[in-house]
Amino acid sequence: MSSTKRFVEQRIVKRREQEARDQELRRRLMENNIYAGYGKSELNVEKKRRALSEANERRELYMDYSFVKTEQDKTKRVQIAQFEDQLADELAKRKAEQMRHDMDRRRICDGSEELRVLKERLHMAKVNKERAQQLLEIEVRKEKDRITGHLLAEHMENERLEQQELEHKLDIEKKRQRERVKVINQQQIAMKEAQREEAMQEYIKEMEGHMERNQVEELVAKIADEDANEAKARAEKQMESRVMLQQFMVEQKANQEKLEAEEKAENERIEQFARDKREREERLEQERQEKEKEKLRILNAMLGQMEAKNKAAEELELLRNDLHLEELEAESRRREEMQMRKKLEDKEEMKNAYLVQMRAKEEKMLHAREEEGRMREELLKKFAEDDRLEQLNEQKRRMKVEQHRREAERLVELRREMYELARAQEREEQDALRKDEDKRRLIIEDERRRLLREHGQELKKFLPKHTLESMEDVVCFVVTTSYFSVKPRRHDLRNARILPEHFSVKHNWQNKALPTMRCSTTRKQVCPAFRASSENSTCPRARLKTSLAESARPLGILFA
Structure with a gap:
């Protein structure tokens, strides 16, 4: 500037x-x-x-x-x-x-007994969820084992049927092979018979042609010797034909016997082969059946051992989980009893402290009044002694007495103001303590709602009893879970009237104390008149109850 x-x-x-x-x-x-x-x-x-x-x-x-x-x-x-x-x-x-x-918030949350109990109950809910998952895994494993056994039995049955079908096809093929061999042998025999007949016919034709030529020559050359030669030729021809026929018959018989022997040997070889094959197949089938029986025996033994081990492990796990849950429930009940006892003791102590405080206050006020009167008298005496009132005349004495009284009143008023100031400071301290307590209560409630919002969706079906202690917890929990779930239909809420196992109502809609209501798993029909009145009601409280009931349907909660 x-x-x-x-x-x-x-x-x-x-x-x-x-x-x-x-x-x-x-x-x-x-x-x-x-x-x-x-x-x-x-x-x-x-x-x-x-x-x-x-x-x-x-x-x-x-x-x-x-x-x-x-x-x-x-x-x-x-x-x-x-x-x-x-x-x-x-x-x-x-x-x-x-x-x-x-x-401060972390210190309050770490030192809060309510949050510790809520965390323990959420931990118990996690344990319940893990146990349910383990039971589900056990059931799934049992179902898988059952399906595996069924598939194994089905596979073995299919193998047996395929083996039977293969044996049946092999028998059919053997029969067809025998039929084909028989037909081939018959065809060969027929063909040989036809060849023999054809050779016989040709031989007869040749013999007839030869005889005609000889007769012509004999007729031309030797007409005279026709009768003798004819008789001789006829005899020779007959002899030769007989010899050839006998030779042919012997050869045919030998061939027939040879064919029959070959066929018999072939049939014997086929039969021996079939018999050996049957014996081998029977032996293999017997060995296979013995192996299958041994496999089934070993499999059944292994399955029995596995089932026994699984059953023992499941029973041990169930016993361990039941024992752990019983210990947790016993600990929870003990803490709840201790908490209730502590609340009753605190209430009794607060009542006694209030009575003692009131008596002390009355005694203090009485003592203050007595002290005030005594101090007033002492001040008057002191002022009188200081001024030596007896040496003054009446008017001056009255004036001095009045002055002394005013001074005493001033001092008493000053002391009263100091007392009121001290009381005001005490009230301010009490208000500060009350505000700190309200702040602590608000922080604890916020932490409760945060925990419920964080774990409400995944643990809503596994919460233990009395986890939700107030209507604010229910509203927070219902809003959190209804955000992730499908909104229920209104007519689904008309057929159930239950309270959750993990919830106990302690306040009604007007914040009046009510006895704790335990869960009721029985389903009852709601009164139609009450249902109609609740649906058609225009009361904000009724509408709020209806909306909460609709949102709480996925949790199995219905408010009366």
């Missing part, structure tokens, strides 16, 4: 100097006009002097501007640095406040 003022004053001074110079210049111009004839040298000198003066003025103005600009930049940098320092201090203050708030 001072630099700007100085700059303005300098400008004003310079402007005045400039005006004075202008006046002087005008005067000099007039003189120059008068003395124009004095020569041009003086005019040039004046121009140079004026140019030099203007240059000096411009230099001074630039120096002043640079100085003011530097001072303004310095002031701006100082202001920016101060603003940055204030901003950094404010951010550090907010960060420290947030850290302090987080530390």
Whole structure:
């Protein structure tokens, strides 16, 4: 501010100097006009002097501007640095406040008995979920084993049927082979018979042609010897035919016997081969059956051992889980009993403390009144002794007594004000403690809702009893679970009237104390009149109850 003022004053001074110079210049111009004839040298000198003066003025103005600009930049940098320092201090203050708030919140959450119980119950719900998953895995494993055994038996039955079908096909093929061999043998026999007949016919034809030629020759050459030669030729022909026929019959019989022997040997070989093959197949089948029986025996033994081991492991796991759950439930019941007993003891202690405090307050007030009267009398006596009232006359004595009374009243009032101030400080301390308790209660409720929102979806079917202790927990839990699930239909809510096993209602809609209601797994029909009235009701409380009931349907919860 001072630099700007100085700059303005300098400008004003310079402007005045400039005006004075202008006046002087005008005067000099007039003189120059008068003395124009004095020569041009003086005019040039004046121009140079004026140019030099203007240059000096411009230099001074630039120096002043640079100085003011530097001072303004310095002031701006100082202001920016101060603003940055204030901003950094404010951010550090907010960060420290947030850290302090987080530390207080963590300390309150770590020291809260309710949150510890809720975490234990959520842990119990996780244990229940893991146990349900283990039971489901056991059932799935049993089902897989059953399906595997069924598939194994089906595979073995299919192999047996395929083996029987293969044996049946082999028997059919053997029969067909025998039929083909028999047909081939019959065809060969028929073909040989046909060849024999054909050879016989050709032989007969040749013999007949030969006889005709001999007769012609004999008729031409020896007509005389025809009768003798004819008889002789006929006898020879008959003998030769008989010999050839006998030879043919012997050969045919030998061939027939040979064919029969070959066929018999072939049949014997086929029968022996079939018999050997049957024996081999029977032996292989017997060995295969023995192997299958041994495999089945080993498989049954292994399955029995595995089933026994699995059953023993499952029983041990179930016993372990049951024991763990019983221990958790016993511990939970013990803690609940201790908590209820502690609440009753705290309530009784608070009641006794309240009675003791009231008695102490009455005694204190009585003692204060007595002390006030005694102090008033002592002050009056002291003032009387100080002023020696008995030595004064009546009027002065009355005036002194009145003055003493006013002074005593002033002191008593001053002490009363001090007492009221102390009481006000006590009330402020109590209000601060109450606010701290409300803050602690709010932090604990927020942490409860956070835990319920975090674990509500995955553990909603496995929560133990009395996990949801208030209507706020129910609303938070229902809203959390209904966000991830399908909204139920209204008519599905009309056929059930149950409370969850893990919920106990402790307050009604008007925040009045109610006895704890345990779960009821029985389903009852809702009264139609009540149902119609609840559906058609325009009461906000009834609408809220209906909306909560609709959202709580996936949890198995229905509010009466």
